[in-house]
Amino acid sequence: MGPAFRAMKKSAKVDRFEYERALLRAGATLIAGVDEAGRGPLAGPVVAAAVIFPSQWIKEGLPAELEGLNDSKQLTETRRERFFACLTERPEVCFAIARVDADTIDAINILAATHRAMNDALARLKPPPQHVLVDGLRVKSLRFPQTALVKGDSRSYSIAAASVLAKVTRDRLMLEFDQAWPQFGFAEHKGYGTARHLAALVEHGPCPIHRRSFAPLKPAQTELF
Numbered sequence: 001m002g003p004a005f006r007a008m009k010k011s012a013k014v015d016r017f018e019y020e021r022a023l024l025r026a027g028a029t030l031i032a033g034v035d036e037a038g039r040g041p042l043a044g045p046v047v048a049a050a051v052i053f054p055s056q057w058i059k060e061g062l063p064a065e066l067e068g069l070n071d072s073k074q075l076t077e078t079r080r081e082r083f084f085a086c087l088t089e090r091p092e093v094c095f096a097i098a099r100v101d102a103d104t105i106d107a108i109n110i111l112a113a114t115h116r117a118m119n120d121a122l123a124r125l126k127p128p129p130q131h132v133l134v135d136g137l138r139v140k141s142l143r144f145p146q147t148a149l150v151k152g153d154s155r156s157y158s159i160a161a162a163s164v165l166a167k168v169t170r171d172r173l174m175l176e177f178d179q180a181w182p183q184f185g186f187a188e189h190k191g192y193g194t195a196r197h198l199a200a201l202v203e204h205g206p207c208p209i210h211r212r213s214f215a216p217l218k219p220a221q222t223e224l225f
Contacts, residue, residue, distance in 0.1 A: 032129035033158025041191030048117035049165035071153035096124035
């Protein structure tokens with residue numbers, strides 16, 4: 001394989017409806033993408049979203065206002081907000097959002113909490129999906145047939161849409177929490193373990209939305225405080 005061919009292959013446009021169309025051909029018409037936001041932060045909930053696009057969009061492509069839809073981490077805040085508005089205001093789009101709070105994360109662990117949020121979001125879809133495209137690894141507890149896609153939020157429009165809804169929803173929640181506990185700077189870092197956040201923990205101790213099962217908040221590391 002020569003360098004020119006490799007460059008051409010690399011620049012080829014990714015088909016982000018490839019998996020959805022394959023499922024349509026197999027007979028599924030209600031195909032949901034599901035993704036989460038907030039597995040890594042020290043504070044706040046984990047949020048999951050599920051999205052079902054109309055079959056016509058899968059066959060013919062996204063409407064113009066959704067052009068550029070991608071993994072939420074690859075988008076600016078402005079573009080995420082714009083896509084969020086479009087996805088939630090279009091009646092053709094079926095979506096649901098669920099969250100699991102910090103106390104539950106501490107009680108059952110972050111992986112189980114993430115899977116619970118995903119299951120809760122999917123359970124709220126009306127009508128329910130016939131098949132689910134999952135970002136990342138297979139979710140054993142999922143109640144629907146599934147296809148797991150590593151880096152799925154950049155390979156599937158359905159998962160990308162779910163990632164946007166989850167990310168924007170969680171960021172908005174963290175802005176609300178910033179009003180309640182401004183000393184931690186949640187509006188800036190959204191609960192992640194930045195230097196400012198860690199310094200605030202040393203000075204003030206944890207607040208009610210901190211995940212006490214996460215380092216450096218675990219009881220075994222109380223010397224931090």
